[in-house]
Amino acid sequence: MPVDILDHDLQLIYESAVNVAKQAGQVIKEAFLKEKNVDTKDCFADLVTETDKAVEKLVHEHIVSKFPSHRFIGEETVSETGAKCELTDEPTWILDPVDGTANFVHTVPEVAFSLGITINKKVVIGVVYIPVKDEMFTARAGQGAFLNGKKLQVNNTKDLKTALVITEAGSSRDATSLDIKMKNIHKVVTNCAGIRSYGSAAYNLCLVASGRGDVYYEYGVHVWDFCAGALIAEEAGAAVIDPAGGEVNLFYRRILAACTSDLAKELSSHLIHLDLESD
Amino acid sequence: MPVDILDHDLQLIYESAVNVAKQAGQVIKEAFLKEKNVDTKDCFADLVTETDKAVEKLVHEHIVSKFPSHRFIGEETVSETGAKCELTDEPTWILDPVDGTANFVHTVPEVAFSLGITINKKVVIGVVYIPVKDEMFTARAGQGAFLNGKKLQVNNTKDLKTALVITEAGSSRDATSLDIKMKNIHKVVTNCAGIRSYGSAAYNLCLVASGRGDVYYEYGVHVWDFCAGALIAEEAGAAVIDPAGGEVNLFYRRILAACTSDLAKELSSHLIHLDLESD
Numbered sequence: 001m002p003v004d005i006l007d008h009d010l011q012l013i014y015e016s017a018v019n020v021a022k023q024a025g026q027v028i029k030e031a032f033l034k035e036k037n038v039d040t041k042d043c044f045a046d047l048v049t050e051t052d053k054a055v056e057k058l059v060h061e062h063i064v065s066k067f068p069s070h071r072f073i074g075e076e077t078v079s080e081t082g083a084k085c086e087l088t089d090e091p092t093w094i095l096d097p098v099d100g101t102a103n104f105v106h107t108v109p110e111v112a113f114s115l116g117i118t119i120n121k122k123v124v125i126g127v128v129y130i131p132v133k134d135e136m137f138t139a140r141a142g143q144g145a146f147l148n149g150k151k152l153q154v155n156n157t158k159d160l161k162t163a164l165v166i167t168e169a170g171s172s173r174d175a176t177s178l179d180i181k182m183k184n185i186h187k188v189v190t191n192c193a194g195i196r197s198y199g200s201a202a203y204n205l206c207l208v209a210s211g212r213g214d215v216y217y218e219y220g221v222h223v224w225d226f227c228a229g230a231l232i233a234e235e236a237g238a239a240v241i242d243p244a245g246g247e248v249n250l251f252y253r254r255i256l257a258a259c260t261s262d263l264a265k266e267l268s269s270h271l272i273h274l275d276l277e278s279d
Numbered sequence: 280m281p282v283d284i285l286d287h288d289l290q291l292i293y294e295s296a297v298n299v300a301k302q303a304g305q306v307i308k309e310a311f312l313k314e315k316n317v318d319t320k321d322c323f324a325d326l327v328t329e330t331d332k333a334v335e336k337l338v339h340e341h342i343v344s345k346f347p348s349h350r351f352i353g354e355e356t357v358s359e360t361g362a363k364c365e366l367t368d369e370p371t372w373i374l375d376p377v378d379g380t381a382n383f384v385h386t387v388p389e390v391a392f393s394l395g396i397t398i399n400k401k402v403v404i405g406v407v408y409i410p411v412k413d414e415m416f417t418a419r420a421g422q423g424a425f426l427n428g429k430k431l432q433v434n435n436t437k438d439l440k441t442a443l444v445i446t447e448a449g450s451s452r453d454a455t456s457l458d459i460k461m462k463n464i465h466k467v468v469t470n471c472a473g474i475r476s477y478g479s480a481a482y483n484l485c486l487v488a489s490g491r492g493d494v495y496y497e498y499g500v501h502v503w504d505f506c507a508g509a510l511i512a513e514e515a516g517a518a519v520i521d522p523a524g525g526e527v528n529l530f531y532r533r534i535l536a537a538c539t540s541d542l543a544k545e546l547s548s549h550l551i552h553l554d555l556e557s558d
Contacts, residue, residue: 044440045472102473106434106443108491155385161323164385164478169468182465189448190457193324194381197476199443212387 002120003089010124013067013091014140017115017127020062024055024113025131028098032132036105041079046171047101052076055097055113063093075224078279085223085251085279089120096224099128100200102171109133114202116227123250126231128202137206137232145209145235152236154259155211160266163214165192166204170220177220180274184219187270201255205229208257209236215258215267217243219274223250233257239264244273251279281399282368289403292346292370293419296394296406299341303334303392304410307377311411315384320358325450326380331355334376334392342372354503357558364502364530364558368399375503378407379479381450388412393481395506402529405510407481416485416511424488424514431515433538434490439545442493444471445483449499456499459553463498466549480534484508487536488515494537494546496522498553505534512536518543523552530558 005013031051039048056074063070071092073085098104099112109132117125126145128137137152139145145152157163165188169181189195196213198204201221207213209232216233218226227250234240239261241247243254245268253276258264284292310330318327335355342349350371352364377383378391388411396404405424407416416431418424424431436442444467448460468474475492477483480500486492488511495512497505506529513519518540520526522533524547532555537543 047472102443106472106491106493108443108475164381164387169464169474171473173469175469178465178469182461182468185448185464186457186461189461190452190454193326193385194450194478195448195476196387196478197474199473199475212385214385 001089003091005091005119010140013117014125016066017117017125018136018138020059021113021115021127021129021136024058024097025129027051027055027058028111028113029131032104032111033107038105043171043173045102045173047105048076048079049098049101049105051104052098052101056095059093059095059097059115067091073224075222087118087121087250092118094118094224094227096202099202099225103199108199110198110200110203112200112202114224114228116231123227123231126228128206128228128232130203137209139232139235141231141235143235145232147210152209153211154208154233154237155214156260157214158260158262160192160263163192163263164194164196165267166196166198166207166213166216168197168199168201168218170218172220177274177276180272181219184271188267191270201225202229205233205257208238208259209233211259215256215263217256217267217271219243219254220276221253221255223279226255230255230257241268243268243271253279280368282370284370284398289419292396293404295345296396296404297415297417299338300392300394300406300408300415303337303376304408306330306334306337307390307392308410311383311390312386317384322450322452324381324452326384327355327358328377328380328384330383331377331380335374338372338374338376338394346370352503354501366397366400366529371397373397373503373506375481378481378504382478387478389477389479389482391479391481393503393507395510402506402510405507407485407507407511409482416488418511418514420510420514422514424511426489431488432490433487433512433516434493435539436493437539437541439471439542442471442542443473443475444546445475445477445486445492445495447476447478447480447483447497449497451499456553456555459551460498463550467546470549480504481508484512484536487517487538488512490538494535494542496535496546496550498522498533499555500532500534502529502558509534509536520547522547522550532558
């Protein structure tokens with residue numbers, strides 16, 4: 001049964017999310033310049049550090065103490081248990097403690113704390129914090145997107161030829177998906193103004209939201225990588241779709257966010273639509 | 280006949296180069312957030328703006344007034360005349376007024392002013408300034424590399440598997456070279472920790488110098504894109520080579536700068552070595 005949440009409560013949840021993002025950012029910033037203990041997950045390019053785990057623990061404990069009825073989906077918890085994500089109508093905090101772990105390990109500043117909150121299976125709050133740059137991106141459904149309190153607005157680029165496209169090869173080294181990703185990049189670069197890769201899905205979506213890129217797409221991402229950034233991009237005016245067209249499915253592991261729907265459609269028409277095991 | 284330059288004079292030239300970089304940075308910063316008039320050069324992805332031209336004029340006038348005997352190679356002057364670059368033993372200022380013009384046009388902060396100075400055909404001074412971030416990268420041959428006065432040191436990564444690789448698809452849309460570039464990226468991504476693209480060769484080299492990336496390679500760049508950054512990377516401890524191995528030829532339009540020579544060799548062995556028309 002759909003959950004009813006009062007505006008007052010939503011405001012509390014939002015403030016609490018921003019608060020915990022700041023705390024998490026402090027932990028990330030303190031660890032940023034230090035030596036890291038790195039483990040690998042699915043393959044040699046899929047990394048996890050103590051900081052990923054410490055931040056996830058911090059957020060989980062925050063939820064348990066402040067909103068004990070709320071549910072939680074965290075990247076590291078899911079990675080450890082291997083469980084499928086299950087979304088209910090209850091408020092659910094979806095967390096990537098450190099999005100861009102390879103950047104974090106290499107002391108590259110584009111490292112994001114990404115937290116989306118769903119109610120009735122829709123993302124209603126998105127918080128992406130880049131602690132090293134002190135950039136706090138926030139959005140609430142229907143209320144716009146902000147960077148450090150300043151309202152964001154996407155670009156107006158309609159034509160792929162003049163568009164700056166952001167995408168990633170990602171951390172999977174599965175030969176079949178890499179092959180399709182490379183074919184896509186080849187096709188896209190042939191038809192666009194330039195391709196950029198910054199190594200964090202959450203940050204990439206915030207770049208589109210801020211007009212520092214026209215469109216971002218990626219196959220192979222997870223719900224915790226993109227759910228917060230997708231709301232931020234959408235609230236800044238982006239067309240956020242499934243790369244094959246139609247509505248985004250949070251668990252289908254693919255996303256396309258373009259500053260205009262014309263651009264979204266044109267880019268979509270160039271892509272081979274990789275199907276991956278859902279979250 | 281080789282030119283003899285006193286240390287005293289070199290110091291003057293260096294200070295003058297940093298000075299003009301700051302002036303140019305002011306021009307770039309003022310234009311950064313404004314609407315730009317954009318023209319295309321070789322193809323739809325190869326851009327030039329009034330700011331590129333204004334900065335090139337500023338630097339050229341600076342040289343004419345301060346060092347009238349010095350020679351000058353500027354990206355926009357070469358693009359307009361189509362002349363081949365000719366390097367003599369005389370002090371020569373090699374300029375890319377705005378490296379990362381597509382970034383500049385899209386209000387993406389990774390925009391570099393790049394100025395290298397050769398004497399006896401060797402780069403002896405390199406200045407790369409990122410005005411929007413106020414990052415001034417400098418190097419003098421044999422005297423180390425610096426970011427805003429702080430000494431730079433590359434990483435110690437030896438193994439491609441753990442390396443963050445920076446490269447670019449570039450602004451050429453020639454099908455044959457794009458095909459080879461994509462094959463290279465495919466091969467590299469399969470074997471490395473991740474690929475990043477920031478859209479400016481000069482900046483990419485400074486990232487390797489700063490340890491914010493382990494290796495950068497690119498085919499299709501020009502002498503003005505990389506000569507300053509290559510010295511900065513080298514002076515920070517990087518192995519800077521021709522991607523096929525051996526010494527860099529300033530006009531061969533390709534470069535590889537790695538934090539260790541082991542990494543340089545391993546990456547080189549994966550690449551198809553694109554031959555392009557020299558500068």
